[in-house]
Amino acid sequence: MRQLLGIRGLSAPEALAILDEAPRYQDVAEQPVPRVPILLGRTVTHLFLEPSTRTHASFQLATRRLSAEPLSFAPGTSSLTKRETFLDTARTLASMAPDIIVVRSRETGAPAVLAREIPDASVVNAGDGMNEHPTQALLDAFTIRERRGRIEGLRVAIVGDLLHSRVFRSNARLLTLLGAEVRCSGPPTLIPPGLERLGVRPFLRPEEALADADAVMVLRIQIERMHGPSIPSEREYYEEFGLTSERLALTRDAIVLHPGPLNRGVEISSAVADGPQSVILDQVRNGVAVRMAVLAEIARSRPRRTGDG
Amino acid sequence: MAEPPVLIRGARVVDPAAGLDGIRDLRLAEGKVAAVGLGLVEPGDVVFEAAGLVAAPGFCDMHVHFREPGFEYQETVASGAAAAVAGGFTAVACMANTDPVNDNPSITAHIRQLAADAGLARVWPIGATTRGMRGERITEFGCLRRAGAVAVSDDGLPVRDPAVMRRALEYARLFDLPVIEHCETLELTGDGAMREGAVATEAGLPGIPAASEFIAVERNIALAEVTGSRLHIAHLGTARSAAAVRRAKAAGLRVTAEVTPHHLLLNEEAAGGCDTAAKMKPPLASEADRAALVEATADGTVDAIATDHAPHHEDEKKLCFQSAPFGIVGLETAVPLVLDRLVMPGTISLADAVRLLSVGPLRILGRPGGDLKPGSPADITLLDLESSTTVRPESFRSRGRSTPFAGLELRGQVAATWVGGRLVFSR
Numbered sequence: 181m182r183q184l185l186g187i188r189g190l191s192a193p194e195a196l197a198i199l200d201e202a203p204r205y206q207d208v209a210e211q212p213v214p215r216v217p218i219l220l221g222r223t224v225t226h227l228f229l230e231p232s233t234r235t236h237a238s239f240q241l242a243t244r245r246l247s248a249e250p251l252s253f254a255p256g257t258s259s260l261t262k263r264e265t266f267l268d269t270a271r272t273l274a275s276m277a278p279d280i281i282v283v284r285s286r287e288t289g290a291p292a293v294l295a296r297e298i299p300d301a302s303v304v305n306a307g308d309g310m311n312e313h314p315t316q317a318l319l320d321a322f323t324i325r326e327r328r329g330r331i332e333g334l335r336v337a338i339v340g341d342l343l344h345s346r347v348f349r350s351n352a353r354l355l356t357l358l359g360a361e362v363r364c365s366g367p368p369t370l371i372p373p374g375l376e377r378l379g380v381r382p383f384l385r386p387e388e389a390l391a392d393a394d395a396v397m398v399l400r401i402q403i404e405r406m407h408g409p410s411i412p413s414e415r416e417y418y419e420e421f422g423l424t425s426e427r428l429a430l431t432r433d434a435i436v437l438h439p440g441p442l443n444r445g446v447e448i449s450s451a452v453a454d455g456p457q458s459v460i461l462d463q464v465r466n467g468v469a470v471r472m473a474v475l476a477e478i479a480r481s482r483p484r485r486t487g488d489g
Numbered sequence: 490m491a492e493p494p495v496l497i498r499g500a501r502v503v504d505p506a507a508g509l510d511g512i513r514d515l516r517l518a519e520g521k522v523a524a525v526g527l528g529l530v531e532p533g534d535v536v537f538e539a540a541g542l543v544a545a546p547g548f549c550d551m552h553v554h555f556r557e558p559g560f561e562y563q564e565t566v567a568s569g570a571a572a573a574v575a576g577g578f579t580a581v582a583c584m585a586n587t588d589p590v591n592d593n594p595s596i597t598a599h600i601r602q603l604a605a606d607a608g609l610a611r612v613w614p615i616g617a618t619t620r621g622m623r624g625e626r627i628t629e630f631g632c633l634r635r636a637g638a639v640a641v642s643d644d645g646l647p648v649r650d651p652a653v654m655r656r657a658l659e660y661a662r663l664f665d666l667p668v669i670e671h672c673e674t675l676e677l678t679g680d681g682a683m684r685e686g687a688v689a690t691e692a693g694l695p696g697i698p699a700a701s702e703f704i705a706v707e708r709n710i711a712l713a714e715v716t717g718s719r720l721h722i723a724h725l726g727t728a729r730s731a732a733a734v735r736r737a738k739a740a741g742l743r744v745t746a747e748v749t750p751h752h753l754l755l756n757e758e759a760a761g762g763c764d765t766a767a768k769m770k771p772p773l774a775s776e777a778d779r780a781a782l783v784e785a786t787a788d789g790t791v792d793a794i795a796t797d798h799a800p801h802h803e804d805e806k807k808l809c810f811q812s813a814p815f816g817i818v819g820l821e822t823a824v825p826l827v828l829d830r831l832v833m834p835g836t837i838s839l840a841d842a843v844r845l846l847s848v849g850p851l852r853i854l855g856r857p858g859g860d861l862k863p864g865s866p867a868d869i870t871l872l873d874l875e876s877s878t879t880v881r882p883e884s885f886r887s888r889g890r891s892t893p894f895a896g897l898e899l900r901g902q903v904a905a906t907w908v909g910g911r912l913v914f915s916r
Contacts, residue, residue, distance in 0.1 A: 287810075287812060288811060292763060293807075293808070293809050308693075309694075310695065372685075373686055373690060374686055374688070375687075377691045
């Protein structure tokens with residue numbers, strides 16, 4: 181795997197290879213010095229063009245634990261505020277360290293544009309617009325497999341803002357690729373047309389999507405992404421779609437996932453978020469290991485340059 | 490400057506207005522068609538051998554953007570006019586979204602002067618419908634017309650307020666000017682970047698619903714009905730828009746419409762890979778819509794094929810899909826596309842193509858031409874239906890290079906173009 185632009189384009193064996201490798205990196209976290217020299221001497225550039233706390237932190241930790249040099253650029257601190265185009269910023273960074281670029285952007289397709297314009301670099305998508313967030317989907321799949329032992333044949337319910345969610349698109353692709361049945365639900369204003377192309381079934385009522393589910397993925401209601409309010413109020417959203425203990429009882433003792441950050445009392449009740457079925461903190465922990473596996477896998481495909489490290 | 494008479498010898502002359510399709514000589518003198526017949530050569534004629542080629546009345550692209558004044562890095566009147574004649578268009582009508590906006594006669598006159606200096610295609614400015622294209626107060630249609638404007642339009646900034654639109658349509662009757670409207674409901678478009686539907690959902694791009702267009706089409710047709718005015722609908726992009734135009738015509742309204750080659754030949758799938766050369770307004774439609782647009786073109790609902798030639802700088806089109814501007818170039822690809830993809834398969838006849846590219850748009854704009862009668866302007870488009878070309882943006886005369894047809898091999902191309910009896914392009 182030379183880069184990771186999305187789950188689209190990834191094969192099932194490639195995805196499984198990452199999930200199989202990840203436990204190795206979980207073990208690294210347990211060591212007294214949680215560091216392995218796999219990426220020693222390499223540079224991993226973090227180009228975060230959209231505010232991100234947890235994904236950025238997770239990639240930074242993954243980079244450090246692999247002994248690579250992290251190089252971080254965020255809009256507030258970089259020349260992006262000086263009207264430089266993101267391509268020029270990326271080219272500048274790539275001239276310093278043409279290695280691995282982790283990119284997060286508001287814009288769909290930004291990682292693909294980077295990969296096209298800087299062919300020497302390996303690009304890892306850390307979330308682009310409404311499109312994909314492949315490492316999130318991989319860590320979600322890893323977490324589900326860790327708790328349920330498999331993905332194939334499971335029924336997974338995804339509830340929330342399906343229209344704007346890149347977490348949804350990547351998860352829909354990966355879970356169906358690995359043989360799960362994906363059912364989803366959200367307000368009609370936030371369900372895009374043609375979901376069958378992603379291999380998932382939409383339901384108007386969350387109860388129908390949740391019925392007999394083995395895992396439930398609750399999506400964040402992203403007020404900041406909406407063009408005009410698509411829901412009348414957070415209170416009503418909670419009434420109609422919030423994952424409460426009552427709704428969770430419709431599932432087959434499903435585990436509960438959430439990509440964070442949580443809006444307690446909006447898409448999920450605190451009782452569920454903090455309850456025994458919640459694996460939300462496992463997701464965060466697994467995220468570092470899965471991202472280490474992704475970076476290591478990509479580094480393996482890149483020949484080391486003379487003079488590197 | 491007197492041009493010597495030109496004799497285009499032995500061409501297949503296609504003049505649908507005269508019901509003519511046959512081998513003829515075509516004699517041009519003093520900027521006009523002097524004669525159509527056989528054995529017309531006279532001493533002193535500049536003879537152009539055209540055996541095996543098709544001569545048609547000069548084509549007119551009634552919807553282009555020439556960016557000057559204000560955005561000369563994207564296109565100038567001269568570069569646009571060069572692209573026009575190379576693409577077989579002897580005349581174009583250019584939209585008003587320059588900087589400053591063409592909302593007053595001095596800008597109109599300036600554009601006409603730039604076109605005269607270039608000396609290639611006829612360039613007819615379209616005045617803005619409202620001052621600054623702000624959608625509030627209508628412009629001086631009379632002054633604009635006297636300065637050379639052939640229509641009014643706010644194009645990409647459609648008139649939102651129905652009262653302003655009504656006023657524009659009513660007032661235009663004084664001058665019999667067509668009001669050209671880019672039909673879009675901006676509130677429904679929102680931040681949309683491509684047609685809403687399964688392809689946009691899969692691509693993770695915000696969608697533009699079809700209703701954004703057809704609601705505006707239906708509103709504007711209703712206003713054309715209550716005012717009895719001339720309304721021209723720019724670039725049809727949905728089946729429902731085409732059906733509305735068909736109904737309006739059947740009801741006897743003075744409504745006309747154009748369609749672009751890209752809306753006839755591509756559907757939304759072309760944008761699914763985030764290729765910015767497939768980003769334009771209206772967005773590429775569903776396959777059902779595309780097929781309905783072809784049908785409307787073949788059955789006479791559509792009056793004109795226009796390109797909406799919208800050049801942008803390469804750097805702008807290199808951005809991500811959402812940030813990249815809407816619009817692609819079309820002047821240098823339209824005629825080969827129409828010949829190869831519509832005429833060769835028999836979807837429309839060659840006479841239909843000439844009607845849609847020449848007579849149709851010229852009648853809407855109230856300009857002479859569109860036929861080869863003696864006394865008509867000596868604007869001629871000469872076509873070679875046999876030879877093939879590959880679309881190579883790097884060799885365009887236009888400063889814009891963004892086209893979804895790059896690399897396509899097309900049979901049928903423009904062999905030569907005369908404007909006012911003067912050879913302005915030959916391959």
